[in-house]
Amino acid sequence: MLKETNIRSVVKGITYRVAGTCTTMLIVFLFVGRLDLAFYTGLAETFSKIGLYWLHERVWLKVRWGRKKIEPFNIWLTGLPLCGKTTVGDLVHQKLRQLDIPLERIDSKDIRELIPDIGFTRNSRNQHLHRVGHLICTLQKNAISTVASFVSPYEESREIIANMVKNNIIVYIKADIETCKKRDYKHVYEKAICGEYQNFTGISDVYEEPKHADIVIDTDEVSAEEAAEHIIKFIKKRYIK
Template sequence: MRKGFTIWLTGYSGSGKTSIATELYRKLIERTIPCEILDGDVIRQHLSQGLTFSKEDRCENIMRIGYVAQILSKHGVGVIVSAISPYKSARDMVREKIHSFVEVYVNCSIEECERRDVKGLYKKAKTGEIKNFTGISDPYEEPVDPEVTCYTETESIDESVAKILACLEALHLIGHIKTGITG
C-alpha cells in the first residue's frame, strides 16, 4: 500500500497557505498521488461549526482536523492541511498522532498579510470588530523546527511548492519525478 502523509501548512491569515495547498494538490495529482486538502475555513463551516476563536476551541478545531488527516493518511492518502494553527502545543499533539507529518511554516509578515487581505479581516481585528484574531489580538507561535519554511514575500508559489515536493522526496514519501520510485 502507498504511504500516506500529512503536510501541515501553518501561518497567518493571508500568508499564502491556501494558494500553496491548491498548487501542491495539483502537482501531487499530476504524479497520480491520491490526496485531499483540508482547509481551515472549510473545516470550520462543516466539521467545527459552533466553535469560537477561544484558545480552547482553536485547539479543538486543530485536533478535529488532525483526526481526519490521521485517518486519511493511514489509508495512503496525501493530506494537505491549510490552517492557521496558531498554537505550537496543538500542532505538536497532532504531529504525535500522525506517522508521516511534515510541518510547513508559511512565513509572511503581518504587514504583508494585511496588505493582501481582500476581506478586510485585519482592519476589523484592529478596530475590535473581530476578537481573538491571530497576530493582532491573539498570539501566533511560530514553528520552532519545521521541515519546510516557505517565505511567501520573496518566493513564488511554484518555488514554495518545489521546496515541499523536495522534502517529500527526501523523506521517501513520494517518488522522485524522474524515476517514479516511491519509498
C-alpha cells in the first residue's frame, strides 16, 4: 500500500492551482484580447478561491453528516512461543497505522517488562490477562484500537479478553512446535527442555488451541507479510467499510 506524503500533496495542490489560474487567464485573453486584464483576473481568482477553499473546509469541519465512526477493535494474536505472533502483529500494526486509525501495539514482552513479577502458572496467567483486558478497555473508551500478541495458552484466558473488550478478533497463529524450535533464537525451548523454565507452553505446559478463532494462519504455509495482509483484509471488510 502506497501512502501520499505531505510534500507530494502540497506540490499537487500548487500545480493544480497554477493550471487553473493559467486556464482562466487564457480564457479572458481570448475573449477580450487584453493581457493585463487577463493577468489581474487570474490573480484575483487565485486569492479569492484560496479564501473560498479555506472557508469551505472550515464549514465542513462543523458538519457531522457523512462521517462514519470506526468502532475500536482488538486483534488478539495467540499461539505457541516463537510461532510468529509478534512479527505478524508488528506488520499488521504498521499497515493499519497507514490508514490513520487510532491504534496501539501491545506485546506480551513489553507488558512483562513493566510488571516483571508475574508468574507463569495457570492462575497467574489468567490474572495477568485480566489486567491486560482492563488496559485494552481503557484504550477503547478513548476510541483507540489495539493489536495484541500474547501466547494466552488457555481457552479461559482468551474468554476473559473476549468478554471484557469490544470487537475482539482472535487470530490463531498456528505453527508446528518443531518449526518454533527452529526459530528459537533466544534458546528458550532448549532451556525449557533442560528444566530451567517451568510452565513453558508447549513443553511443560499445554497450549489449548482456540475453538472459535476468527482467523487461523499457518505460518508454516504462509509468510508473515501474507499473514498480515490476510488480517488487514478481514479488518477492512468488517470494520472499515
